[in-house]
Amino acid sequence: MRREKRIETVCAHLKRAKIFADVGCDHGYCSEYALKNGLCEFAIFSDISAQSLKKAETLLMPYVKAGRARGVVGDGFAGIGRETDEVLIAGMGGFEIVKILSDETHGFLPETFVFQPMHDSERLRRYLLENGGYIERDFTFRDGKFYDLIVGHRRKEGETPQSYSAAELEFGRDNIRERPQAFLEWLQKKLLDIERYIVEAGTSLKEKSRTAFEERAEKLKGVLSGEIK
C-alpha cells in the first residue's frame, strides 16, 4: 500500500529517537525514511508475516549490515524491547493497534508514538487517553484515500490528562478544532454516501435502518456545520 504522500505525512511526524520500531513494516518504507533522514540511531522493523519482513530486509540490507537496523518476525511488540523510545504502527486497524499495546506479555505504551489506523480510530483514541497517553496531533489527511494520524507521547509526570469531547473522540481533536480541508472532504463524502444509499435502497430499507442512517447523516451535518464540537 505504498502511497508517497501517506508515507511522507506519517513519517514527517516522527521525532528523533535512539531506538525506533516500525511494527507491521511490510516493505519497510517507513524504516527506510527514518534511517535515511537520521531520525533514529537504530531501527527495529517487524512484521507478523515472514514474507513481508523479507521485503523489508532486502530494502534495508545496507542499514542491517551497518549495524543500524534489525528485522524481527513477530506479532505486535514481540521482539520489541521497552527501551524502544518511538513506535510507528501504520496501516493496521485501531483494534489491532490497541491489542498490540495492551498485550499482557509484550504490550507497553511507548515514550512517543505515531499511529495511522485504517479504521476504529475512536477505539484507539479512547485507549490512549485512558492508559497514560497524550495525543499531540490527531487529524485526517488525504492521499487518494482518507487516513487518520494520531501522534503523541506517554504522559509525563505532572502532565494533565486530556479530556476529549464525544465528537473529538469519534472524529479526532484537530479535525474538530481546526477543521482541515481533508476532514471536511471526508465528511462530505460520508454524507453523500449515506444520502445515495438511502435513495438507492428506496423502500427495501427497513424503517430502523433508515432512521439509523438519517441520524448518522444529521450528526455528520452537525460536525460539518461546526455545530457539533
Ligand SMILES: C[S@@+](CC[C@H](N)C(=O)[O-])C[C@H]1O[C@@H](n2cnc3c(N)ncnc32)[C@H](O)[C@@H]1O
Ligand atoms: C497494510 S500493511 C502496512 C505496512 C506499512 N506499515 C505501511 O504503512 O506502509 C500492514 C502490515 O502489518 C502486518 N501486521 C498485521 N498485523 C500485525 C501484527 N499483529 N503484528 C505485526 N505485524 C502485523 C501485516 O503483515 C502487513 O505487512
